[in-house]
Amino acid sequence: MISDTLDFFESRRALIARSIEALVPASGAMRGPLERIAEFCGRGKMIRGCLVFLGADSARGRSAAADEGAATTDIGLAAAAMELFQAGLLAHDDIMDRDELRRGAPTIHARYAMEARSRSETTDEALHVGESLAICLGDLCYFEGFAALTRALNGNPRYGEIVGLCASGLGEVAVAQMTDVAWGAGSAEVPEEEILAMYRGKTAHYSFSLPLAVGALAAAGGAAHGVGADIVGRLYELGEKLGVLFQIRDDELGLFGSPESTGKAPGSDLREGKKTLFRSRLLAASPAEEAPRLRALFGGEVETSAKDIDYIRSLSERLGVARSIAEMSRRAGDEARGIVRALPDLAPDTRSVLEGLVEYVTRRER
């Protein structure tokens, strides 16, 4: 049930926020940067961190009590590590995409730049200082993430496996991001299979498979029984399906979502020339006479109006693109539900949260 999933996320989100806040020291040079990181993480949905709890519950066959104490235990800290990694990637991403707004507030570099400007730097110099500090803050997020993992799990028999998974999952994202930058810079269209590989590398493996697997492996140390490769493998596969569902929805929200609920500037995906599956299929299906308008819109060459968005929507419906992507989403959803159904030894509440998760990633509004 989707409401079970949302309740689960809400309670775990509060635990993770406390885990991250507990990392902020009372004084010293680390305090300022870590306060800023904790504040930034606190404004996020923390899906990845919540998935660590869900992976752990799935592997243990029982739901951990969402009590106060869990905030600083192994699972809470491992979840915090995932959110720190994510914060680092976003801090860097927003520099590359020149985004000024994230989670309904100024991005990390934009805020540092504003502060530098208020110290009477020139606009250009302030932007450079803002970007420089955001690069460092992102780096710090990664290092604090690995430090948190170590505090959480050093001694856990699967600790090395977990660090290795995180390092290689993050490496996959970094390379996918480089491809994304190259795509953004180039004007050539990208084949659909490359877009889908990007969805797997940048979203599915990193955002879904990794935290589910980390949670399952982390639980191996806490529970009396070990966790088999089987359950980790199945959760990893579930993550791939969820990632595709999530990304398809993300692309929809990036085009048609309301800025109030997504916290992003309207049409920002268009402005960035983002190479989405939707764009690829729409451009491929469109008749020649629509091409100039579509290319101008998707190339980010024009200011996007509500009328343009309506035009894209109705064209995608008329050409069957909306339907073909909805069909792809439906199939991935069925496969995900099939994997959840086949997971052994799930507690009933964990099963319900997993089922609701499939609905959530398909239909979320932000």
Next chain:
Amino acid sequence: MISDTLDFFESRRALIARSIEALVPASGAMRGPLERIAEFCGRGKMIRGCLVFLGADSARGRSAAADEGAATTDIGLAAAAMELFQAGLLAHDDIMDRDELRRGAPTIHARYAMEARSRSETTDEALHVGESLAICLGDLCYFEGFAALTRALNGNPRYGEIVGLCASGLGEVAVAQMTDVAWGAGSAEVPEEEILAMYRGKTAHYSFSLPLAVGALAAAGGAAHGVGADIVGRLYELGEKLGVLFQIRDDELGLFGSPESTGKAPGSDLREGKKTLFRSRLLAASPAEEAPRLRALFGGEVETSAKDIDYIRSLSERLGVARSIAEMSRRAGDEARGIVRALPDLAPDTRSVLEGLVEYVTRRER
């Protein structure tokens, strides 16, 4: 003997280069970025990687044979990890400092920008693409570093301690770098004790204490006997002294070194307004009538000529600043030699390399 140290560095450097090259896959999306990283690392001095070998030899009481096989063993891979971390920090640093030249070749972002420009991007857009790709490549260096550590040492009883040390050492550098950016942006002078704290955080702990300690801890798993906290602690302290010596020499080279041997643009430290100990003491000691010229030079407001550099040199000698810093360097050198003397169970060749290391960091020309 300094020649023993240089021989040691040269042989270990070749091993580390092979360890890093072995990380480049034969194909796939990772190949291009990792080739570039290996090429970049290969042009470095690899002091940090060599110190991992030296820390291991110091802890084991014997020198490992510098044979081919060691390139892919635990110590070789741990050394490679240190060089990957360093490559990531440098890729990001050069963006912040707007440096175009590093190790005698274009910096990572400058090279990516050149390539983007050759694909007929505008200059501004090419620079942004270059910086974006260099941010990603730096991130990838960190993640590959932790992945290499895991491959090298997962199973080593001290593995968790090593990952934790690396994460916190790198975190310390990231925060020090933020302070450095803030100092560069501000025009206020910085108290000497804060400069020395920066030297410890950004250079001594990270560049010397950390790799020596990592090597000693890594050797604990390979050797029959364990490695006590004592030897790790002493190497850590030795690293602090070496770091101060290194940084003092670095500041000298940044001002007076020849661009041919340092591979840096002449006067780049002046242009960046770097807050060094030398600068701090010289400004404090100078009579009022020299202040305008000095401030213009150290503020990076003027193009620096050879005459300006001579002026700074002779002023620093006349005012006793050169002598006071040489004295500080001499004291740190004596303390470092004292620590080496007191290290127990050193093999004679390892002792000679450590003694030569103290000389090397004090006198190196690049």
